[in-house]
Amino acid sequence: xxxxxxxxxxxxxxxxxxxxxxxxxxxxxxxxxxxxxxxxxxxxxxxxxxxxxxxxxxxxxxxxxxxxxxxxxxxxxxxxxxxxxxxxxxxxxxxxxxxxxxxxxxxxxxxxxxxxxxxxxxxxxxxxxxxxxxxxxxxxxxxxxxxxxxxxxxxxxxxxxxxxxxxxxxxxxxxxxxxxxxxxxxxxxxxxxxxxxxxxxxxxxxxxxxxxxxxxxxxxxxxxxxxxxxxxxxxxxxxxxxxxxxxxxxxxxxxxxxxxxxxxxxxxxxxxxxxxxxxxxxxxxxxxxxxxxxxxxxxxxxxxxxxxxxxxxxxxxxxxxxxxxxxxxxxxxxxxxxxxxxxxxxxxxxxxxxxxxxxxxxxxxxxxxx
Numbered sequence: 074x075x076x077x078x079x080x081x082x083x084x085x086x087x088x089x090x091x092x093x094x095x096x097x098x099x100x101x102x103x104x105x106x107x108x109x110x111x112x113x114x115x116x117x118x119x120x121x122x123x124x125x126x127x128x129x130x131x132x133x134x135x136x137x138x139x140x141x142x143x144x145x146x147x148x149x150x151x152x153x154x155x156x157x158x159x160x161x162x163x164x165x166x167x168x169x170x171x172x173x174x175x176x177x178x179x180x181x182x183x184x185x186x187x188x189x190x191x192x193x194x195x196x197x198x199x200x201x202x203x204x205x206x207x208x209x210x211x212x213x214x215x216x217x218x219x220x221x222x223x224x225x226x227x228x229x230x231x232x233x234x235x236x237x238x239x240x241x242x243x244x245x246x247x248x249x250x251x252x253x254x255x256x257x258x259x260x261x262x263x264x265x266x267x268x269x270x271x272x273x274x275x276x277x278x279x280x281x282x283x284x285x286x287x288x289x290x291x292x293x294x295x296x297x298x299x300x301x302x303x304x305x306x307x308x309x310x311x312x313x314x315x316x317x318x319x320x321x322x323x324x325x326x327x328x329x330x331x332x333x334x335x336x337x338x339x340x341x342x343x344x345x346x347x348x349x350x351x352x353x354x355x356x357x358x359x360x361x362x363x364x365x366x367x368x369x370x371x372x373x374x375x376x377x378x379x380x381x382x383x384x385x386x387x388x389x390x391x392x393x394x395x396x397x398x399x400x401x402x403x404x405x406x407x408x409x410x411x412x413x414x415x416x417x418x419x420x421x422x423x424x425x426x427x428x429x430x431x432x433x434x435x436x437x438x439x440x441x442x443x
Contacts, residue, residue: 076207077231078305081111084233087195088120091151095144096122097164098155099129104241105199108155123147128163134215138177140167151193154229157250158203158334161196162211165227168194169211180215189226196229199238201289201300202250202335204257204308206232219324228312232305236297239289245333247290248397253335254304255282256342260317261310262377263349263370264423265360272373274310278303279377286393318428319345321420322437325412330402340401343394344439346374347387349426357427367425404441412437 079087088094102109116122125143128136144152144167154164170182172190196206205211206229211222239247258278261271281303288296322345323337332340349356350371358364368383375386404412413434421428428436437443 076229079231079233081107081233081235083231084111084195085115087193087231088115091120091193093121093123093147093149094151094153095140095147095149095164095167096124096153096155097126097140097160097167098124099126099160101199102155105155105235105238107235107237108197122153123149125163125167128159130159132159132163132213134177134180134183134213134220137163137166137170137213138182140164141170141177141182144171151195153195153197155197155199157198157200158205158212161198161203161205161229162213162222164194164196165205165211166213166222168192169222169224169227183215183220187224187226189224193231194227194229195231195233197233197235197238198301198304200242200246200250201239201297201304202253204254204304204306204311207305207308208312210312234298234301234305236294236301239297239300240292240294244290245336248399249333249335250304251282251286251289251300251335252339252394252397252399253333254278254300254307256319256335256338257307257311257316258282258303259342259346259374260319261307261314262374263367263425264314264317265425266314266423267370268313271310271313274306274313276373276377278307278310279374281306283377283379315423316420318416318421318424321417321424322412322433322440324417325415326402326441329404329408329411332400332402336399339394339397339399340440341436343390344436346371346390347384348436348439350383350387353426358425359427360425370425401440401442404437404443409434409437409443 125140127139154161175181198206209225209228213220258275262275281299285296285299289300319342322341326337327334371383375383378386380386
């Protein structure tokens with residue numbers, strides 16, 4: 074899908090032919106004066122918005138069902154999502170399920186064959202991290218179990234970028250979401266599913282993050298646009314390749330220790346990268362392009378990070394993590410058992426080298442304080 078990137082003048086055009094727009098956003102919109110004022114002005118000019126905010130972080134299926142009901146009851150003909158990953162994931166699922174039969178009771182939407190639709194869908198990310206505005210993926214939870222939703226139909230056709238939205242992000246969220254984008258770009262680069270297109274997005278993302286991160290964390294507005302673009306490019310990259318072992322290993326860290334997703338991802342990738350580089354000749358490469366190809370990928374990642382060698386890039390990634398003062402959780406043996414059993418084998422299939430149970434446990438011991 075070819076997406077259109079717009080600013081507020083483009084929003085004026087997008088709303089023109091819509092009779093009722095479902096606005097999916099959480100309470101953080103009240104801290105975003107530019108878009109709040111813009112929506113108020115559009116409402117005064119006659120544009121009809123119906124707001125839906127009945128969801129939380131790690132959104133659940135029932136919230137999506139409620140959103141579908143609001144969409145249908147108000148005869149909405151478009152969706153505008155504003156926020157981070159949770160808002161965008163909820164909006165994606167509302168779009169996907171809104172024209173499916175039934176009311177969604179007892180998880181029925183999850184059991185049906187996906188029916189693509191052309192409902193106009195505009196996404197406005199308010200963090201520089203998840204890249205959800207560029208991907209065909211969404212995550213919701215049903216009866217406590219994670220549901221990974223995948224459909225080309227849920228990729229927003231239009232994306233609104235407003236760099237000023239990054240001004241009000243708390244420091245921790247800035248750090249965590251930036252690391253999420255960086256890990257997306259790095260993992261996509263070494264994924265077995267990578268191709269020339271995905272690698273071009275990865276390079277652009279890594280370059281953008283490394284160039285803008287310091288200014289971004291220090292509140293320099295001139296860096297905000299570059300960070301938004303970098304996160305978007307990282308999302309474009311993983312939309313092609315999916316993520317790899319770093320993400321497979323980080324999800325349970327998030328729930329066990331209460332850290333943000335990007336925080337957990339960089340915890341893992343700062344260990345995985347040097348481990349693969351150091352052991353490349355003794356570990357089993359499962360990328361059909363071979364070990365020499367994988368070594369060239371590591372060199373390309375290093376160049377993108379502004380490093381003269383792969384070893385320097387590994388050190389730079391570790392130093393970057395240290396500079397952010399993100400905590401390293403402590404894990405006992407029972408928690409290690411939980412972590413090891415949580416790793417999704419599907420994502421391991423995307424990883425370029427084989428990871429057995431013993432290796433995964435050893436890596437967790439390096440990732441965490443044990």
